[in-house]
Amino acid sequence: MIYLDHAATTPMRPGVAEAMEPFASDRFGNPSGIHGVSRRAKDALEEARERVAARLGVRPSEVVFTSGGTECDNLAVKGVALAGDRRGVVTVATEHEAVLESVAFLERLGLPVRRVGVGPDGLVDPDELIDAIDTGTGLVSVMAVNNETGVVQDVAGLARRVAEERPWVLFHTDAVQAHPGDPVVTEHVHLASLSA
Template identity: 55%
Template sequence: MAAEPIYLDHHATTPVDPRVLEAMEPYWRRDFGNAASRGHLFGWRAEAAVEDARERIAAAIGAEPREIVFTSGATESNNLALLGAARARRRGHVVTVATEHKAVLDPVRALEREGFRVTRLPVEADGLLELPRLEEALADDTVLVSVMAANNEIGVLQPVQEAAGLCRERGIPLHSDAAQALGKIPLDLAEWPADLVSATAHKLYGPKGVGFLFVRNRRPRVRIAPLFHGGGHERGLRSGTLPVPLVAGMARAVELAVAEREADAVRMGALRDRLRARLEAELPGVHVHGDLVRRLPGNLNCGFEGVDGEKLLLALPRLAVSTGSACTSASPEPSHVLAALGVPEALARASLRFGVGRETTGAQIEAAADQVVAAVASLRGEAR
């Protein structure tokens, strides 16, 4: 059997950590109850597991347990935050950033169709949002601002804390999509003035299909119109039977990611830097996209001049990487993120996103660099 390709696509998803799998195990069969069953032991046990998970997630991120609303993942959390908070206000102005994930941009477009006024802020060539642009955009009728914490394609870290401060001074709620950031950068919601924060378990070695929305408990609390009706679970914000094993797994995954964050960051950052150093030393015409300092430790995104984008991926069958974001790769358009940075279309198409993970080894990075150098050189018609 041929060897598995090297997995360097950890922004798309991550494998479940064995410790997470272990934490989920009791809730598939032994303690399988419905957390909303109030009349018997099976339900009580499931409810206890859910509340224990809520407390542990809250403790790991500086939140209160009642500020955590369980969802199916960051797409749902973003939709609940954006559609929910805007619709509760009925009309007004919504501000977001051009490089957000589609799970933010698409609900914002839906709000625009419903009559909300929308501003999509541009970013600079390094992918970062300049705060004065946000400040200028805020208006008397602004009802919500959404700025992601870490970009899923180029890994840059937006100044969310400062943006949230600006919004708070004006009484405007700020939402942040932290799907790529939680467990990767310091994130203490006791310090962050954001009101709504989205997260998902499968980006941090937890299971797919579960996430949460942090809804700050302050006066006045941000009002949210629920997306689903029925049952009144999660304080009426998200009806639906909770997936107890997934919730328990997510709590363990969040705890581990937060506890091991610093050590993981140092190791993954060194591997990412090694990959970048080799590509830049061994190939001319390599363009790294996005700021290099304010960046996720495991992210590298670079374009290779003079190479056809489609042929590049085909020339790398032993490497699991992506061009643009996995969630948009079904559509043939070049990445909207790279376009927002002003990257020319041909270079954007000839760009690869590398995502180093917890289990990535030095040997895998060397092998990946060998493969990319050989593929680019061969597509450029150079013998190596």
């Protein structure tokens, strides 16, 4: 069998499996517990948070671990829309289903949602994205790398433009399919969904 979907799910690298082994045997505690095993698990979790934060150039308090990309997207999109005064969301029609289902949920609640189309090349037109944002918009969500087509959006450029022209808007990117070295977490990206 030839497996061609490693971007979605791939076998664990031997070095990662080796690093994770202690957490399957002796460091398995609930990091929220108060006993020794739990404290060791919490220490390991906080060390991981610090390493991820350093890699991304953010503060450890800005790193939130979830069960995966779908939960990340749901938390970002629904969290921003339901928490703020500006509850509108602008996204791209070719987003991952996790984002599209989240905005559909918000739409059913009566929140304003706009979906921007893409050109024949799969790229969003920056002018169309900006034009879709109004004073009631609180979040723009643009996927970094499309999981079906492989199209790579200029997230850094789009986020910068949104920050310059619509500074009240938060910018989210689903970067689950992006390469770990891709510059998707920039000063103008406020929320990024990443996955191991």
